[in-house]
Amino acid sequence: xxxxxxxxxxxxxxxxxxxxxxxxxxxxxxxxxxxxxxxxxxxxxxxxxxxxxxxxxxxxxxxxxxxxxxxxxxxxxxxxxxxxxxxxxxxxxxxxxxxxxxxxxxxxxxxxxxxxxxxxxxxxxxxxxxxxxxxxxxxxxxxxxxxxxxxxxxxxxxxxxxxxxxxxxxxxxxxxxxxxxxxxxxxxxxxxxxxxxxxxxxxxxxxxxxxxxxxxxxxxxxxxxxxxxxxxxxxxxxxxxxxxxxxxxxxxxxxxxxxxxxxxxxxxxxxxxxxxxxxxxxxxxxxxxxxxxxxxxxxxxxxxxx
Amino acid sequence: xxxxxxxxxxxxxxxxxxxxxxxxxxxxxxxxxxxxxxxxxxxxxxxxxxxxxxxxxxxxxxxxxxxxxxxxxxxxxxxxxxxxxxxxxxxxxxxxxxxxxxxxxxxxxxxxxxxxxxxxxxxxxxxxxxxxxxxxxxxxxxxxxxxxxxxxxxxxxxxxxxxxxxxxxxxxxxxxxxxxxxxxxxxxxxxxxxxxxxxxxxxxxxxxxxxxxxxxxxxxxxxxxxxxxxxxxxxxxxxxxxxxxxxxxxxxxxxxxxxxxxxxxxxxxxxxxxxxxxxx
Numbered sequence: 001x002x003x004x005x006x007x008x009x010x011x012x013x014x015x016x017x018x019x020x021x022x023x024x025x026x027x028x029x030x031x032x033x034x035x036x037x038x039x040x041x042x043x044x045x046x047x048x049x050x051x052x053x054x055x056x057x058x059x060x061x062x063x064x065x066x067x068x069x070x071x072x073x074x075x076x077x078x079x080x081x082x083x084x085x086x087x088x089x090x091x092x093x094x095x096x097x098x099x100x101x102x103x104x105x106x107x108x109x110x111x112x113x114x115x116x117x118x119x120x121x122x123x124x125x126x127x128x129x130x131x132x133x134x135x136x137x138x139x140x141x142x143x144x145x146x147x148x149x150x151x152x153x154x155x156x157x158x159x160x161x162x163x164x165x166x167x168x169x170x171x172x173x174x175x176x177x178x179x180x181x182x183x184x185x186x187x188x189x190x191x192x193x194x195x196x197x198x199x200x201x202x203x204x205x206x207x208x209x210x211x212x213x214x215x216x217x218x219x220x221x222x223x224x225x226x227x228x229x230x231x232x233x234x235x236x237x238x239x240x241x242x243x244x245x246x247x248x249x250x251x252x253x254x255x256x257x258x259x260x261x262x263x264x265x266x267x268x269x270x271x272x273x274x275x276x277x278x279x280x281x282x283x284x285x286x287x288x289x290x291x292x293x294x295x296x297x298x299x300x301x302x303x304x305x306x
Numbered sequence: 307x308x309x310x311x312x313x314x315x316x317x318x319x320x321x322x323x324x325x326x327x328x329x330x331x332x333x334x335x336x337x338x339x340x341x342x343x344x345x346x347x348x349x350x351x352x353x354x355x356x357x358x359x360x361x362x363x364x365x366x367x368x369x370x371x372x373x374x375x376x377x378x379x380x381x382x383x384x385x386x387x388x389x390x391x392x393x394x395x396x397x398x399x400x401x402x403x404x405x406x407x408x409x410x411x412x413x414x415x416x417x418x419x420x421x422x423x424x425x426x427x428x429x430x431x432x433x434x435x436x437x438x439x440x441x442x443x444x445x446x447x448x449x450x451x452x453x454x455x456x457x458x459x460x461x462x463x464x465x466x467x468x469x470x471x472x473x474x475x476x477x478x479x480x481x482x483x484x485x486x487x488x489x490x491x492x493x494x495x496x497x498x499x500x501x502x503x504x505x506x507x508x509x510x511x512x513x514x515x516x517x518x519x520x521x522x523x524x525x526x527x528x529x530x531x532x533x534x535x536x537x538x539x540x541x542x543x544x545x546x547x548x549x550x551x552x553x554x555x556x557x558x559x560x561x562x563x564x565x566x567x568x569x570x571x572x573x574x575x576x577x578x579x580x581x582x583x584x585x586x
Contacts, residue, residue, distance in 0.1 A: 052581030
């Protein structure tokens with residue numbers, strides 16, 4: 001596996017709080033999702049990789065370069081889209097993006113030309129002469145992506161890129177991210193707590209929880225073979241039946257509706273085993289069907305969520 | 307069928323500057339932003355009015371012997387720099403207050419510092435903006451006055467007998483500019499509100515002078531002039547221009563206070579200019 005980012009036993013401590021605890025992880029080339037609930041350490045990891053935060057222990061490499069030794073060389077080759085609202089005040093969009101290009105080392109003329117190109121690419125072509133201060137939240141997200149792209153980075157760090165966007169804008173942003181990762185040859189790390197965003201745009205995932213890596217790998221591999229997960233709805237003593245399932249070695253977790261997902265480990269049988277357990281316990285099975293495992297299942301398993 | 311013009315993302319194949327020059331980009335952008343403001347241009351032009359008055363004075367003294375009373379002396383150049391104190395103060399507040407505060411308000415620091423530039427480059431770029439405008443109303447006109455004196459006299463007599471004026475003007479105006487730039491930039495890094503920074507700078511400047519004034523009124527001695535930022539600067543620049551220091555405080559003490567303020571400002575900037583604000 002070609003690794004673009006590697007963390008080796010990295011620990012970051014803020015006061016008494018360990019934001020990253022002995023994290024070792026590898027981010028493959030392509031689109032990698034960095035998943036985790038709020039406070040899991042995703043942003044801290046990105047900020048450490050950018051050199052904003054100095055780890056208390058451990059070693060990090062980005063694009064084969066040591067973060068501690070070559071921060072400028074690394075930053076010349078990466079683009080960073082921060083999580084919160086960020087722009088240079090008093091500039092219109094094209095000046096802002098061109099300015100960012102110049103800061104990244106592009107000559108003024110090239111930076112201006114690239115600024116126009118990437119603003120069209122992110123969908124701000126018509127609004128490129130407007131002052132960034134007047135932009136809506138969705139437009140500000142797009143311009144953050146534009147400034148991260150203007151110098152044609154090899155690797156993009158996208159921190160919650162769909163934050164505050166309306167559904168249409170969110171879909172468009174995800175399409176852009178997917179296009180960059182899959183068609184334009186730009187490796188990217190997408191930090192998000194939104195599972196569908198990561199599942200749609202990324203091939204690999206690193207799941208973080210409480211400052212540690214819970215699991216990582218290709219999403220398809222982590223999801224495992226289909227047919228091992230079932231959607232189940234029952235009528236009867238739900239709590240009792242959950243205990244029965246757990247005793248039989250099957251994990252369950254709730255979904256948005258009253259349907260639960262049941263993980264049936266290899267060797268624990270198939271749907272017949274669920275029927276048998278239900279019959280023995282005296283509950284009615286109202287709905288049972290094989291389910292394609294989703295990233296949500298992977299995530300729930302990884303962080304031990306009910 | 308492929309489109310005749312693809313407006314999607316394309317890779318860049320051009321050249322890139324080596325890291326280390328981004329401060330010039332920051333400085334130039336800051337200068338351009340300021341000179342686009344008419345009010346600021348007006349202030350800058352107004353700041354050159356004393357230069358015009360002094361230039362006319364020199365022309366008259368060079369061309370009309372009966373106006374010998376107007377003949378410039380080395381002290382004239384010291385007085386000129388002192389006159390410019392008002393414009394140094396005004397421009398410092400106008401330009402400097404928002405230099406970092408506005409970036410902090412818009413979270414621009416993480417944009418800047420995610421690019422291949424060091425924190426010192428960012429600070430240098432911001433300093434250069436203020437430095438340029440302050441030098442435009444101090445060092446540049448003072449040197450031009452010296453050149454005009456030579457030009458109007460048609461000889462180098464004045465310059466030869468007062469050659470120390472070249473380093474004196476350079477060091478004197480440099481002290482003015484450096485002190486104002488560093489202290490204002492440090493204050494600007496402390497807040498997200500340029501208005502608050504401006505008020506803080508004005509407050510500190512006037513407060514230290516007022517305290518000194520009160521102590522002088524009570525003790526009748528100017529030994530405590532080191533309390534006033536402006537008095538320290540005046541004291542040291544007097545010495546640079548070979549004039550009798552106006553306060554009883556040793557000039558070395560005043561210089562120490564100025565150096566201390568600059569060092570303190572650098573320390574504040576080092577702590578405040580970061581890509582991420584860590585609250586523990």
